[in-house]
Amino acid sequence: MNEVINEELIEIGKSAKRASKVLMTLTKPQKNEALLKIAESLIAHSADLIYANDKDIEKAKAKGTSEAMIDRLRLTTERIEGIAEGVRQVVALDDPVGEILSMKERPNGLMIGQKRVPLGVVAIIYESRPNVTVDAFALCFKTSNAVILKGGSDALNSNKALVNVIRETLLSLKISPDAVSLIESTDHETVSALCRMNKYVDVIIPRGGSGLIKNVVNNSTVPVIETGVGNCHIYVDRDADLKKAIPIIHNAKLQRLGVCNACESLVVHSDIADRAIPMIAEDLAKENCEIRGDEEAQRLSSLITKAVEEDYGTEYLAKIISVKIVNSLDEAIEHINKYSTGHSEAIITENYSAAMEFEKLVDSAAVYVNASTRFTDGFEFGFGAEIGISTQKLHARGPMGLNALTTTKFIIFGNGQIRE
């Protein structure tokens, strides 16, 4: 890798580590005032932000980027107001830092407690829209973490402008601007180098497509929280109420296509398949959704085309869904645990024991009975803004609110105790 970039990266790591120590000393009102000021500054600098964003838009157009992608990239006065409103919503959230989770006196008189503290330095690697830049900073700052951002190269000018506004506002409040840093290098090796900076980075959160996430997981020596890839299933049980199943499937597949909690695969019990499959197929086909199924499913509806093995493992993020017919609840659970990415799965059933069995044995972050998988989301779960949805088992699983950006430490108050 380019030596200069490497040195720049280490400098960013060091500065972030230093800043994280300062952030630990800020009071809750100081943090909230700074966030409110930043929300104001973003709006005040709308013209500059849009000017910088225009450069990204022009570049994207020149590259022949799709209109949908360009729309995701675009900043408008309204969207900047939305971003500022997001920051204000973070101000309103409970700050978990400093909470004592429990404190007990031991027989020897030691008082032992567990206290919620910041992680330190959080690195976030993302491909998404420029609003993630501000969201991620706000959540990390609220929990007294310094954040290192590595956004997509398409949004580089926008991200630079947004981070500049934040850093200047922090500076004006005499708070270390290194609370947020943006890595500007678009070199691919920069990500690899960042992933090995254990000395300065406490956790890496990749947000984006499965390629990005796999790359980070495979190369990182810094602890990683995997997010987001969702090959979500809905299982229509033998005892399903189809008046619930059809709207739930419709909602989970079609309400929004490009999201990780959309349903990508159906599993249907053979005892109900002859009634359920034609109804489901007709409902989805009306919205031009392609349905790929096994032989039995194809036999039950001419709207269904052939699924190959690979279909069952695919997160389509499009108007396509796969269907598998099974002969038992056990078979359904086994199929789901085999192909799922561990995000969100639902059973549709009126049978109490089937619901309980599914809830117990399906190994995913969110397991639903008779509801759409689309609810897996920080706001819908009642935490407010989220930093991502963890699909791994360590540290945090499911939508990650502010608590996921903290760790704990044991604090022990003694009066001279020694161990016998």
Place this chain on the structure above:
Amino acid sequence: MNEVINEELIEIGKSAKRASKVLMTLTKPQKNEALLKIAESLIAHSADLIYANDKDIEKAKAKGTSEAMIDRLRLTTERIEGIAEGVRQVVALDDPVGEILSMKERPNGLMIGQKRVPLGVVAIIYESRPNVTVDAFALCFKTSNAVILKGGSDALNSNKALVNVIRETLLSLKISPDAVSLIESTDHETVSALCRMNKYVDVIIPRGGSGLIKNVVNNSTVPVIETGVGNCHIYVDRDADLKKAIPIIHNAKLQRLGVCNACESLVVHSDIADRAIPMIAEDLAKENCEIRGDEEAQRLSSLITKAVEEDYGTEYLAKIISVKIVNSLDEAIEHINKYSTGHSEAIITENYSAAMEFEKLVDSAAVYVNASTRFTDGFEFGFGAEIGISTQKLHARGPMGLNALTTTKFIIFGNGQIRE
């Protein structure tokens, strides 16, 4: 790597994954009865276990292993009874699996709760005495996790015999014996391969020296919980009560040498150094403890030899300690955060504000005021047996009891809800 070993390893991974699904369905009484039966079987097979252990002892002697190491390796009737007693103690612990941490109704009627569930498959790589084999199994089994063990080659025959007794007892109870597997290959590449089996292994816990731990962290794509390396500090503040400081330092350095919560480095405020240093040095020197200090410390006691930079970063695990004189609390905290491994640190002070500042800003798993660092331990903290002491920030920090072997999942009960 050897193809045959690789295939064996994948077979072990698959079997463990399958077993983990079965373990999820066991009731708490079933798990406890199995553990009690295993404790009995271990005692009943004492002769076989000692016979197998003899082979390891002979090999170790032939290799010229030190008497201390051979003693650590040795199984006796009494020690096997101790191991069985350890299993019974795990039976007595609260089983956290299945606990609902919170459940709330959302405005749309969805009931959303968070439930404690097993991690799945836990791999433990260790170098320690054969008792770890049984301890680790018991803790994992109690939390419905399958465990893959990779012990040190010195204890291979002992570990095989112990695991055989456990597997046969499970089989006699019609519980999948793959709840525990031992990797017998002593090939170094086996560890690397195990560290990349993300498909079958949910978490890897390395227990042992810093070389082993570093190797696992650097090579693993499976999430890792780092344990144990402890370069622990005691800071003698300007306002320290030396009647507390001297016994605490004595205890923390000398009560047991080869442990991760032993004190390896002292930091002393310059205002108290001329009184404290001679007293500390005399007390430690009486026990033949070598003291390596900076210039100022050497000036204050002829018992102190020269410390080099490297000393401040060294976990001696021996009768050696380093000393650094500082001019302020801030300097003490900065020094500790720079050289510490994030395990356990203590301040000795009668000053309230200094105690609070130290407790807040020292970035370690356990931060003490006026007590020995030797208390960082599952039993001393009141959790019972521990699977290790985490020095990382994600998932678990400090002594890890049964909770650290669990994750959570969201369970959501609906009646047809779809997202608007």
